[in-house]
Amino acid sequence: MNKVVLIFTGGTIAMKVDQSSGGAIPTLTSDDLINTLSGLGDFNNLIAHEYSSMPSPFITPNNMRELADIVEDYLSKDDIKGVTVVHGTDVLEETAFYLNSTVKSNKPIVLTGSMKNASELGYDGLTNLVSSVKVCLSDESIGRGVLVVMNDTINSSYEVTKTHTLSLDTFKSIEFGPLGIIDQDEVIYYRNVSHFKKFSLDNKINNQxxxxxxxxxxxxxxxxxxxxxxxxxxxxxxxxxxxxxxxxxxxxxxxxxxxxxxxxxxxxxxxxxxxxxxxxxxxxxxxxxxxxxxxxxxxxxxxxxxxxxxxxxxxxxxxxxxxxx
Known part of the structure; x- marks a missing residue:
């Protein structure tokens, strides 16, 4: 049975507006988000791992190192098809690139999040979660390195960057465009990354x-x-x-x-x-x-x-x- 692991780190996807503070704060748990997806076809075989509930600016390279170990451990199991890391968007591309540089498995790894919190109209968190799981389940995603899936587009962690503070279409590969799209139930890849590198470096960091x-x-x-x-x-x-x-x-x-x-x-x-x-x-x-x-x-x-x-x-x-x- 193919299972997809959802590793929750926090971010806007797990936030709602708090009336007393007047702004969005961490509110939703991994169970809250998983339960919303339960019973929807391919989403019966999800494994939730709640790593943290941190806003994206709280994430450090040491967190990235820990996440790389967690991802590698899950992907070593035969029944795990892929891993989605649910992450705040501010430093999402850095965590994605870190994982691309250290995790040695060729199984699909996807990072996703949301630009709108759960109190806003047009909340994009659940759509991005669904798309990310679909990408993890696609055999076409194997061996493509770490991917970033937002707004029904698939981008390489090597190329993608956050381009806009507000737009749902903020994550773009400016020079080359997306690798593919998610169109309803279909994961479609348009191109490979000809200059792509999966570095496979040992998972070590320094603060200098x-x-x-x-x-x-x-x-x-x-x-x-x-x-x-x-x-x-x-x-x-x-x-x-x-x-x-x-x-x-x-x-x-x-x-x-x-x-x-x-x-x-x-x-x-x-x-x-x-x-x-x-x-x-x-x-x-x-x-x-x-x-x-x-x-x-x-x-x-x-x-x-x-x-x-x-x-x-x-x-x-x-x-x-x-x-x-």
Missing amino acids: THLVKIYAGISNDYLEHLINTGAKGIVLEALGRGNVPPNLITSIDKAVKAGIHIVLVSRCFAGRVLDTYAYPGGGKDLTNHGCILGGSLNGQKARILLMLAISNNLNHNEIKKLFKI
Whole structure:
């Protein structure tokens, strides 16, 4: 019998408006949500695992590490077809990417949540749960890595990002589009991810990997502080193709010589970084100083991958190969 595990972490999907506080707070339990789905065809064989009732901003890499162990354990069982992690949307893409980087099983793993709480008209939580279970039950979902299912669309955790603070259609793969859709009872895939990587790194973390967004006129104080407080890795969300103001070069050079791994990604929504420009602070100049190109990953995912790479004791060349697309 094929069973799907629903791991509940919390988020808007489990919230209602509290009149005394005037805002949405955690209210619904996993049983509340499961009972709503019970008796509906494919939804008789669900297993509920209540991990937490945390809003998305409460989730840390340590929680992601624990979730990866839980998911891996469930997927090792023969009667488990797949796992859906029910999650708040704010850092959902980071948890999805973390699981994609560490869980070794090829069985379907889906992350979902909702943009509206259960007190609002148009509450999307139950629809997203139903769609996620269907994706887990589809044989076509096997071997596609960790997926994000929202608003009847299927996206790769490698590509997807949250694009809007309100829209139900917030999770998008900006450059390439969704992998597929859920149309009533049918799970339909339109494409594969040709550049997809399932990293299968050991499930280890550190708290010394950081993300810095580059902007016009940025001081090198941020980098100097990270160097002086024991940073192991820094992701620079750089300008354009992977460029930074020239005043940062001294601190970047200092960091690299101190053994701190620096990865470059772009603050642009689409496109990859490349060492095109050789002027001081340009991408070519930065790679000559020992920086690593982060491909088309966004800053938050690159930080997750660099954190895992450092925790897995990969050297500079191994990390460079890891990020290469």
